[in-house]
Amino acid sequence: DVKVTQSSRYLVKRTGExxxxxxxxxxxxxxxxxxxxxxxxxxxxxxFSYDVKMKExxxxxxxxxxxxxxxxxxxxxxxSASTNQTSMYLCASQGAMGQPTYEQYFGPGTxxxxx
Amino acid sequence: EDKVVQSPLSLVVHEGDTVxxxxxxxxTNFRSLLWYKQEKKxxxxxxxxxxxxxxxxxxxxxxxxxxxxxxxxxNITATQTGDSAIYLCAVITSYDKVIFGPGTSLxxxx
Numbered sequence: 001d002v003k004v005t006q007s008s009r010y011l012v013k014r015t016g017e018x019x020x021x022x023x024x025x026x027x028x029x030x031x032x033x034x035x036x037x038x039x040x041x042x043x044x045x046x047x048f049s050y051d052v053k054m055k056e057x058x059x060x061x062x063x064x065x066x067x068x069x070x071x072x073x074x075x076x077x078x079x080s081a082s083t084n085q086t087s088m089y090l091c092a093s094q095g096a097m098g099q100p101t102y103e104q105y106f107g108p109g110t111x112x113x114x115x
Numbered sequence: 116e117d118k119v120v121q122s123p124l125s126l127v128v129h130e131g132d133t134v135x136x137x138x139x140x141x142x143t144n145f146r147s148l149l150w151y152k153q154e155k156k157x158x159x160x161x162x163x164x165x166x167x168x169x170x171x172x173x174x175x176x177x178x179x180x181x182x183x184x185x186x187x188x189x190n191i192t193a194t195q196t197g198d199s200a201i202y203l204c205a206v207i208t209s210y211d212k213v214i215f216g217p218g219t220s221l222x223x224x225x
Contacts, residue, residue, distance in 0.1 A: 037213070043160070043207075103216065
């Protein structure tokens, strides 16, 4: 069973704080993703990584950065948290193209509140 | 156990054909269903469906949800080689749980 874990389920931070969200997967997957989920907006892709030290911007990268120093770990960083970054953050991992299926496996999510 | 099933898993068509991709689900407390297109690296959002029977359209793509029969279809008319991709269906539950289906790999040949 694929396991994707996220460092916190609930997090409350103050405006201007630097926030780190950690994600770890144990299936040796190449691809990892960070999404945020807001009511009525579905999942929106923030950043993704298809290899160690590789990263690409998704649909809404502003205000975020990422780090992938090891294959199993993908971190999302909010350099200076703002109230409009209050959301549910979901990390996902996926095997490389060419495998029989392409499911993304999600972590449990981190509900971040910025006050 | 919550699950999302897609069919077919793989499909090869000729340019100009119309294709229908299927997604069925069994989840607790369904909230919405999403379709994504993934070409090389990351999925691109296509549609979000929440209500039954209301078709969503974007160019040659359209999708509809049937909450009674628990499925959705994604139609692509007049396919082009640029439609070649993996199409992912995902369901979000009221508990913010996201379940992706296995994906349908579509190849459109000239």
